[in-house]
Amino acid sequence: MWFFIGDMFRIKSHRCKECGDRLNGRCDKLFCDDVCRVRHHRKSNSLHALKRGVDRVLQRNRSLLLALRKSTYAKYNPEDRAFWLRQQGFDFNFHTHVLSLQDGRMAIMCYDEGYVLDGDGILPWSDSCRLNGSLAPSTLS
Numbered sequence: 001m002w003f004f005i006g007d008m009f010r011i012k013s014h015r016c017k018e019c020g021d022r023l024n025g026r027c028d029k030l031f032c033d034d035v036c037r038v039r040h041h042r043k044s045n046s047l048h049a050l051k052r053g054v055d056r057v058l059q060r061n062r063s064l065l066l067a068l069r070k071s072t073y074a075k076y077n078p079e080d081r082a083f084w085l086r087q088q089g090f091d092f093n094f095h096t097h098v099l100s101l102q103d104g105r106m107a108i109m110c111y112d113e114g115y116v117l118d119g120d121g122i123l124p125w126s127d128s129c130r131l132n133g134s135l136a137p138s139t140l141s
């Protein structure tokens, strides 16, 4: 009796991963047919490609922010720093999270590096700006 109920439950949740239609046949079957299988893998591959592309931009942004903070920071005023970042290929559309600073400004972060908007320019985010000692996005409430 218990096996029968367990089998019934498994059958109810046995649906195609692509279209959601009920599957007939083997219990390890994932798709109703090759059309659904191929469609699912194409979607999955394009999502992975998109994620890799976004991660590449975020990593480059982080590296540029690190370089700005470590070596070129003192050479430039805030406006020139933004120009320098843009010139190096920094993409201002991509960041991981935003931190609220104690003075009311916002730090735009790429993982553990970031910048603070200062008029038309930027200031590199530094440890002294850290709120509650945490880098996690959850510091925003």
Ligand SMILES: [Zn+2]
Pocket (backbone or CB within 6 Å): 016, 017, 018, 019, 020, 021, 031, 032, 033, 036
């Ligand atoms: Zn299907």
